[in-house]
Amino acid sequence: MSLDTAKFSDLDALYSTDAKVATQMYEDPGLFAEEMEKIFKKTWVWVAHESEFPDKGSFRLSHVGLEPVIVVRDRKGAIHVMVNRCRHRAATVCEVKKGKTSSFQCPYHGWGYGLDGSLRALPYPEQYGDDFDKAQHGLLKLRTEAYNGMVFATFNEDAEPLVDFLGPEVCRYIDLFMKQGGGFPVKVLGEHQFAVPMNWKVQLENTTDAYHFPIVHKSFMQTLDAQTTDLFDFLDKGKGWVEDLGNGHSIMMMMPEREDLDDHLDDPIEDRFEELAAEIRAEGYDEAQVRKIVRAVGGAGFNLNLFPNVSFSLSFLRVLTPKSVEQTEIRHIALGMEGGPQAANQARIRLHEHFQGPMGFGSPDDAEVWERVQRGTKGGEELPILVNRGLVDEVPGVMGPRGHISAETGMRAAYEMWKRMMSND
Amino acid sequence: MTEMSKIETPALLHEVTEFLWTEADILDGKRYDEWLDLWTEDGLYIMPMGDGEDYANQVNLCYDNAKMRRDRVGRFQAGFSISSAPPALTVRTISRIVIDRIEGDEIHVRAAEHVIEDKFGRQRQWAGNAFYTLRRGERGFKLHRKIVKLLNSDGMLNSFSYLF
Numbered sequence: 001m002s003l004d005t006a007k008f009s010d011l012d013a014l015y016s017t018d019a020k021v022a023t024q025m026y027e028d029p030g031l032f033a034e035e036m037e038k039i040f041k042k043t044w045v046w047v048a049h050e051s052e053f054p055d056k057g058s059f060r061l062s063h064v065g066l067e068p069v070i071v072v073r074d075r076k077g078a079i080h081v082m083v084n085r086c087r088h089r090a091a092t093v094c095e096v097k098k099g100k101t102s103s104f105q106c107p108y109h110g111w112g113y114g115l116d117g118s119l120r121a122l123p124y125p126e127q128y129g130d131d132f133d134k135a136q137h138g139l140l141k142l143r144t145e146a147y148n149g150m151v152f153a154t155f156n157e158d159a160e161p162l163v164d165f166l167g168p169e170v171c172r173y174i175d176l177f178m179k180q181g182g183g184f185p186v187k188v189l190g191e192h193q194f195a196v197p198m199n200w201k202v203q204l205e206n207t208t209d210a211y212h213f214p215i216v217h218k219s220f221m222q223t224l225d226a227q228t229t230d231l232f233d234f235l236d237k238g239k240g241w242v243e244d245l246g247n248g249h250s251i252m253m254m255m256p257e258r259e260d261l262d263d264h265l266d267d268p269i270e271d272r273f274e275e276l277a278a279e280i281r282a283e284g285y286d287e288a289q290v291r292k293i294v295r296a297v298g299g300a301g302f303n304l305n306l307f308p309n310v311s312f313s314l315s316f317l318r319v320l321t322p323k324s325v326e327q328t329e330i331r332h333i334a335l336g337m338e339g340g341p342q343a344a345n346q347a348r349i350r351l352h353e354h355f356q357g358p359m360g361f362g363s364p365d366d367a368e369v370w371e372r373v374q375r376g377t378k379g380g381e382e383l384p385i386l387v388n389r390g391l392v393d394e395v396p397g398v399m400g401p402r403g404h405i406s407a408e409t410g411m412r413a414a415y416e417m418w419k420r421m422m423s424n425d
Numbered sequence: 426m427t428e429m430s431k432i433e434t435p436a437l438l439h440e441v442t443e444f445l446w447t448e449a450d451i452l453d454g455k456r457y458d459e460w461l462d463l464w465t466e467d468g469l470y471i472m473p474m475g476d477g478e479d480y481a482n483q484v485n486l487c488y489d490n491a492k493m494r495r496d497r498v499g500r501f502q503a504g505f506s507i508s509s510a511p512p513a514l515t516v517r518t519i520s521r522i523v524i525d526r527i528e529g530d531e532i533h534v535r536a537a538e539h540v541i542e543d544k545f546g547r548q549r550q551w552a553g554n555a556f557y558t559l560r561r562g563e564r565g566f567k568l569h570r571k572i573v574k575l576l577n578s579d580g581m582l583n584s585f586s587y588l589f
Contacts, residue, residue, distance in 0.1 A: 189484055190474065190483055190484025194581065194583050195582075196584075218505050219503060219506035219509075222499065329581055342482065345482070346481060349488075352484060353484065353485055353488055358486055358582040358583060359472060359585055361496070361497070364509075365506055365507050367584040368586075371545075372507075375545070
């Protein structure tokens with residue numbers, strides 16, 4: 001597919017230099033098809049966290065753009081990502097979301113594949129002739145790389161190495177984010193999944209958008225104690241910032257005092273966690289460990305948005321999977337401490353349920369406004385969508401511009417990358 | 426455990442059914458203060474995901490003690506939760522009610538629940554298995570445990586601005 005059609009040739013009209021987004025960016029099926037080719041098949045897409053398939057032979061299903069993939073660890077511990085499609089007649093070779101296996105077998109004609117995707121055996125091979133080469137008929141494999149437990153894959157053999165795509169600042173923030181393991185490895189505890197009738201970019205814009213937080217999440221805020229309310233009052237306090245980290249990635253630093261969870265360990269334990277601290281002490285942990293774990297339970301103080309499909313939000317991962325131009329699936333992945341105190345992991349789960357998922361006090365309100373955006377774009381198609389907030393007082397950051405905590409700097413970072421990728425042939 | 430054979434099951438089933446239908450009517454009517462009054466103080470309202478039963482140690486859709494139930498109802502009623510103002514309309518059916526067992530003053534009941542929601546001119550439907558532990562008090566039953574397992578609970582759902 002190429003961008004030579006008149007319709008999409010003018011990328012400046014779709015995302016203008018003064019940070020206005022054309023309505024058709026959320027609505028045009030042709031544009032969506034181009035995005036799947038030029039973005040989701042060309043760059044590093046997040047597929048899984050390593051703790052989701054910890055053992056040799058364990059796997060989970062995922063997606064790279066529209067394509068269903070299997071993420072699996074082979075007998076030597078190497079990670080493979082391959083398209084979930086038999087090379088014979090295209091049936092999926094796995095429909096179990098997550099599990100452990102020694103091989104994948106197509107249910108249709110019995111072609112069997114190893115954990116590395118290689119074609120091992122097929123029934124009655126004679127009719128394919130002597131020159132049939134099994135080595136040429138393995139599952140279609142993607143390039144796979146991981147950083148600090150986060151596994152990414154790409155169809156693009158020419159893509160830059162993952163760490164270069166992430167860049168030094170993103171890597172630094174991922175390392176800081178993972179400190180919420182409290183000294184233990186970070187582990188996926190479970191996930192919520194829900195579908196929202198919206199374009200994927202509506203969600204892409206959201207995770208480093210602090211401007212919406214006190215409005216959309218007022219009802220969540222009302223259920224917090226005074227100390228936690230103060231913590232979440234980052235917009236009024238304005239100590240934080242939002243920053244373009246390059247390649248479409250951005251960070252929203254809400255609570256700078258929680259940027260590095262190893263700092264401020266001598267501060268008093270928050271009232272809301274006093275009971276938890278007592279429980280962890282009772283499990284036999286020393287005071288230094290108790291403080292580290294309790295502080296980690298509260299999550300990191302920032303949201304990190306990675307282009308194009310994963311973000312780190314305080315204490316969980318948010319993954320978007322585009323399904324069609326007006327349909328996107330969202331996963332909210334709860335994280336905990338592998339081998340950590342049960343009380344700490346329970347606290348993390350209860351905090352997760354409080355905000356996330358179909359019954360949370362936050363996600364339904366997010367989902368509602370996302371859907372409202374999609375519904376609203378049915379009217380006034382000539383009107384632009386504004387992501388220019390905060391342009392007036394942006395300053396240079398480490399990699400790109402840094403703006404006020406409520407600035408739309410993160411969205412502009414994503415759209416600059418969008419434009420760069422969409423302009424490639 | 427009381428022997429089921431010694432219980433007047435048709436009469437008890439009638440009484441239980443009446444209670445479950447009353448609760449369903451209260452939920453469809455969004456009369457949430459009345460719903461809160463149906464609960465024991467240490468009751469738990471849980472909507473789990475998947476097949477696991479260790480609810481305290483797994484991620485659920487909700488795991489509500491008395492405070493969370495009150496907060497949730499407060500959220501629905503305050504008018505500034507955008508997903509609840511206006512909320513989806515619901516019509517639910519509770520059926521296939523079975524009394525599983527009786528332990529002291531606790532009656533363990535299960536039923537089929539079918540909810541149709543209507544919002545934005547769009548209807549969606551959800552089916553689940555509901556498990557209740559009812560406690561007999563001075564003024565009728567109280568909900569002590571209510572566990573609703575939606576079909577596809579660990580699959581792709583949408584947001585809910587109501588209770589099951």
